[in-house]
Amino acid sequence: MKRTRTRLLIAGVAPVLALTACGGVNQYLADRSETTELYHIFDIKTGADIDTVATAAADGLAQNTNRIQQNRPLMMSTDIPAKPGRFQLVDASSAFAGTGMGAFLQAAQSQAGATTMRLAKCDGAVWTSKATRAIPGYNNLNLYSCLYAYRGGYQLDVYGVFQKSSGGLTGLEQGLAGSLVGTPDQWVNKTILDTVRNIAAVSHGQVVQIEGQPKIAGDSLPWVDKLGTH
Known part of the structure; x- marks a missing residue:
């Protein structure tokens, strides 16, 4: 009788252990998606002209990105402000409201689980750019830069956003690649610092x-950043 109860107990525990093990494995294999945002603001003390600083910024971005779109707005006033401007974040679909692009962005947000897609607005900047970097297995990085001139020099505002995936077999491959050459987060930081x-x-x-x-x-x-800074 005791042996029968023991067998029944073992038989009942085995499926529970199997389910627990499956749950643990599923934790790592489940596909996940995460939108990552970041921003950094730098003060630049220099007497260099706008063209020199803007070109240096673009060349720095080009070291780690695939494409750069630049804009140098006309500066109709010769007065240099005492304080620099500052970037603002705006909802992408609102920025293109009433246009086909706005409808497209709203649909894209819906498919992404209502994740808000935002852009950097650089009113008053002497130079702006949008740089993209293709990251295998991840959505492209979008990096917005706003360069503001003021009497003490310049201020560079940088805003970045990208979507990264984890989990699943692809996630395991990405984890291995990240351990060898660096994660997307690390390369975003390197892109900003190199600039x-x-x-x-x-x-x-x-x-x-x-x-x-x-x-x-x-x-x-x-880790490759250490090689480039020596």
């Missing part, structure tokens, strides 16, 4: 980060 490094080198200026999220630390850069 301000190039500005500092070309303009002979002093660049200081005054604000930003998330914090850029040494461990948030790909």
